[in-house]
Amino acid sequence: MASIGPTVLQLIPSATRVSARVHPLVIFNVCDCYVRRPDHAERVIGTLLGSILPDGTVDIRNCYAVPHNESLDQVALDIDYHHNMLSSHQKVNPKEAIVGWFSTGFEVTGSSALIHEFYSREASNPVHLTVDTEFKNGETTIKAFVAINLSLGDQHLAAQFQEVPLDLRMVEAEKVGFDVLKPTNVDKLPNDIEGMEALMGRLLALIDDVYKYVDDVVEDRVARDSKIGRFISDTIASLPKLSPHAFNKLVNDSLQFLNLQDQLLLLYLSSITSTQLSVAEKLNTAAQIL
Amino acid sequence: MANTATRSFLQVAATEEATTPLRVVQIEGLVILKIIKHCKEFSPALVTGQLLGLDVGSVLEVTNCFPFPIREEDEEIEAEGANYQLEMMRCLREVNVDNNTVGWYQSTLFGSFQTVELIETFMNYQENIRRCVCIIYDPSRSNQGVLALKALKLSDSFMELYRSNNFTGEKLREKNLSWVDIFEEIPIKVSNSALVSAFMTELEADTPVTQCDYDRLQLSTSPFLERNVEFLIECMDDLSMEQQKFQFYYRNLSRQQAQQQAWLQKRRAENMARKNAGEEPLPEEDPSNPIFKPIPEPSRLDSFLITNQIANYCNQINGVAGQSFSRLYLMKALHEN
Numbered sequence: 302m303a304s305i306g307p308t309v310l311q312l313i314p315s316a317t318r319v320s321a322r323v324h325p326l327v328i329f330n331v332c333d334c335y336v337r338r339p340d341h342a343e344r345v346i347g348t349l350l351g352s353i354l355p356d357g358t359v360d361i362r363n364c365y366a367v368p369h370n371e372s373l374d375q376v377a378l379d380i381d382y383h384h385n386m387l388s389s390h391q392k393v394n395p396k397e398a399i400v401g402w403f404s405t406g407f408e409v410t411g412s413s414a415l416i417h418e419f420y421s422r423e424a425s426n427p428v429h430l431t432v433d434t435e436f437k438n439g440e441t442t443i444k445a446f447v448a449i450n451l452s453l454g455d456q457h458l459a460a461q462f463q464e465v466p467l468d469l470r471m472v473e474a475e476k477v478g479f480d481v482l483k484p485t486n487v488d489k490l491p492n493d494i495e496g497m498e499a500l501m502g503r504l505l506a507l508i509d510d511v512y513k514y515v516d517d518v519v520e521d522r523v524a525r526d527s528k529i530g531r532f533i534s535d536t537i538a539s540l541p542k543l544s545p546h547a548f549n550k551l552v553n554d555s556l557q558f559l560n561l562q563d564q565l566l567l568l569y570l571s572s573i574t575s576t577q578l579s580v581a582e583k584l585n586t587a588a589q590i591l
Numbered sequence: 592m593a594n595t596a597t598r599s600f601l602q603v604a605a606t607e608e609a610t611t612p613l614r615v616v617q618i619e620g621l622v623i624l625k626i627i628k629h630c631k632e633f634s635p636a637l638v639t640g641q642l643l644g645l646d647v648g649s650v651l652e653v654t655n656c657f658p659f660p661i662r663e664e665d666e667e668i669e670a671e672g673a674n675y676q677l678e679m680m681r682c683l684r685e686v687n688v689d690n691n692t693v694g695w696y697q698s699t700l701f702g703s704f705q706t707v708e709l710i711e712t713f714m715n716y717q718e719n720i721r722r723c724v725c726i727i728y729d730p731s732r733s734n735q736g737v738l739a740l741k742a743l744k745l746s747d748s749f750m751e752l753y754r755s756n757n758f759t760g761e762k763l764r765e766k767n768l769s770w771v772d773i774f775e776e777i778p779i780k781v782s783n784s785a786l787v788s789a790f791m792t793e794l795e796a797d798t799p800v801t802q803c804d805y806d807r808l809q810l811s812t813s814p815f816l817e818r819n820v821e822f823l824i825e826c827m828d829d830l831s832m833e834q835q836k837f838q839f840y841y842r843n844l845s846r847q848q849a850q851q852q853a854w855l856q857k858r859r860a861e862n863m864a865r866k867n868a869g870e871e872p873l874p875e876e877d878p879s880n881p882i883f884k885p886i887p888e889p890s891r892l893d894s895f896l897i898t899n900q901i902a903n904y905c906n907q908i909n910g911v912a913g914q915s916f917s918r919l920y921l922m923k924a925l926h927e928n
Contacts, residue, residue: 326628328794329621332786333655337687345686362628366686379685386682392660392675394632434786441793469794482620482783482791496737497914501921540925548926561919567816568912571905574823578898578905582769 321359321428321445322468325482327403328432328443334366335405335434343371346404346416348383349430350390350397358468359400359428359445363390369416376412378419401428401445407437409446409462417448417460429462443467613777614649616724616742620783622656623740626728629658630698634730636661639697641676643689646722650780653726655688656696692716694723701731701818702907705774705899707892713745714753724777731815732907742777749773758890770898816911823904826897833894843886851883 327349334345347366354360365386370377390397402420404413413429420427426447433442446462511533517523518530622642629638640658644651657679660672684690694716697704704727716723729739745753748766752758763769783791855875862872 324628326621326624328790329624329787332784332790333619333621334686336784336786339687365682368685382682382685385678389675389679389682393629393658436789441790443794482623482781482787494910494913497917501917504921548923561916564816564912564915567820567908570820571823571908571912574827575902575905578770578902582898 319357319359319426319428319447320466320468321361321401321430322354323361323430323443323445324363325469327361327364327430328469330364330366331403331405331432332434335432339368342369344405346378346402348387348399348420349401349403349428351400352396352398353400361400361428361430363394363397364403365390371412374412376415378416380419399424399427401430403430403432405432405434407431407433407435407442413462414448414460417462421448428465430467443469612649613651613722613724613744615780616651616653616726616777617780617782618653618726618740618742619655620781620787622653623738623781625656625658626696626726626740627730627733630696630728630730631733633661634698635700637698637700639695641679641692642694642696642724642726643680643683643691644693645689645691646693651693651722651724651777652782653693653724655683657683692720692723694720694725696726696728699727699729701815701822702727702729702903703822703900705896705903707896710745710753710773710896714750717745717750731818740779742779743774744777746772746775753892758892758895759888763891770895770902773895773899816908819904819908819911823901823908826901826904830894830897830901833897836889837894840886840889847886854880 331345331347334347338345345366346369347364349361350363350365351359351361367383367386368379387399399420401424402416404416409429409431417427417429420429429446429448431442431444431446445465445467447465448460449463450460514523514529515533518525626640629640638658638661640656642653643655643657644653646652660675680690680692695712697709709725713723713725723744725743727741727743729741732739748768749772752762752766752768858873858875862875865872
């Protein structure tokens with residue numbers, strides 16, 4: 302590649318090694334757009350919104366589909382639509398800017414380069430996200446690419462799509478609970494007490510698992526693994542060692558942050574308030590002296 | 592069954608009139624994520640947005656939504672807001688999203704959403720669409736690992752009363768309407784497309800513990816409870832103000848009645864005297880006299896709403912305290928082991 306003279310074949314790499322982070326909403330939205338695509342369309346494409354974090358990670362937080370037409374060698378993107386939608390989104394959240402574009406399908410295709418070129422004008426170094434909605438190789442494939450320009454001197458020759466690491470951030474989805482987001486149909490949202498109950502069940506199962514593992518190791522049924530052992534001992538050690546007296550004080554003393562008595566009092570107060578309300582209501586409707 | 596196929600569109604439209612009551616709100620996972628994203632990004636500011644979907648029999652399907660920009664008081668901007676809404680609907684229709692308004696969503700802080708504004712917005716929506724729903728999301732509660740989503744609608748009897756703007760005690764008794772009956776909570780169902788479900792199953796293998804669980808095990812609930820109690824106290828003050836208004840009204844009313852009685856007795860005595868003197872009796876009613884002017888009864892709407900609010904806070908305190916008890920006992924058990 303090294304050569305003599307003024308013309309050098311250059312691979313201009315992106316400024317920093319980018320990685321991308323995708324929020325679950327984007328995946329949900331892409332799937333929804335794909336389900337609702339027009340009859341003739343084979344894939345859907347759209348704009349990705351988000352921001353670039355200080356460490357160079359592209360944070361993809363939102364997206365919207367853009368109607369397009371694809372024939373053999375050309376792509377027509379509805380640019381007006383794209384701009385309208387962009388300005389609408391920015392009215393709501395001015396902090397979200399274009400960071401790239403998505404397309405459904407397994408791989409980067411020839412026309413992708415054209416679309417990518419368009420997005421390069423909208424944002425510097427856009428990210429191209431592909432979501433395989435057809436499960437071509439039997440599993441989910443979500444990939445992110447950036448384009449690297451290949452140029453000879455001043456002449457632009459081609460763009461090479463290079464895959465970048467992708468972090469599927471599921472924390473938000475975790476907050477909602479996968480019990481709600483995974484199945485196709487959920488009849489009822491769990492309320493707080495039910496959630497607590499499920500949690501206790503899971504916690505108990507986990508503790509049982511640990512017990513079983515430890516027993517197994519002690520009785521030489523399972524090969525010992527010092528890493529796991531260390532994890533377990535760390536976990537147990539993270540429990541503060543308190544004398545029963547100090548612990549009781551912690552729980553019962555109202556000056557501490559865990560105050561059993563305060564909470565009992567509050568519980569009592571709120572119950573008495575609601576009782577009062579129902580009594581007042583009965584009195585109001587029954588005994589109006591008119 | 593055979594004649595169902597031959598029914599004309601008009602007939603169908605006519606039978607639709609006899610509506611089945613709204614039983615379930617079916618929300619897509621996408622909508623939940625969108626609402627949460629919007630509400631959380633702007634929390635603690637309160638935000639709203641529009642819900643789009645379909646109305647199918649007793650089920651209201653919410654299949655998409657879009658956020659509203661933060662509202663400003665300026666008139667010009669308000670007009671822009673309407674434009675924004677139209678523009679967004681048009682754009683979404685182009686990518687085949689159901690563009691049928693079915694209601695709106697809004698965020699709330701510690702469940703303080705029962706306001707006159709909510710009712711007004713609801714009435715506005717109700718004028719345009721037959722069936723609409725309001726989804727309330729509480730970001731503050733979600734930090735504790737609860738999915739605090741609620742679907743509400745106003746009850747029919749309350750809407751009727753609200754239209755006539757008649758909240759006197761008598762009317763309320765006639766309708767048998769109490770504060771519990773203002774809002775109806777509708778059960779929420781969540782649906783995901785098969786595609787989404789496949790993706791989620793693949794991407795997130797069954798992890799035994801999730802973020803949600805960690806949040807639930809958070810031991811410190813004091814700030815939340817404190818705020819709740821603070822709000823509760825404020826509401827109590829408001830309620831006692833309302834009660835004072837009523838007491839004032841009743842006191843005025845009884846004073847007026849006493850005056851009326853006195854006047855009537857005087858008039859009767861006078862009439863008796865006139866009769867004895869052989870003169871025409873004076874009428875027993877005198878509309879021009881100020882003591883016969885009816886005193887307007889204050890509206891009970893406010894006190895109803897406040898009562899609702901108080902009940903809500905009480906429930907929340909109960910729920911949170913209950914949860915933290917189990918957490919405390921869990922900790923105790925852990926410690927004893």
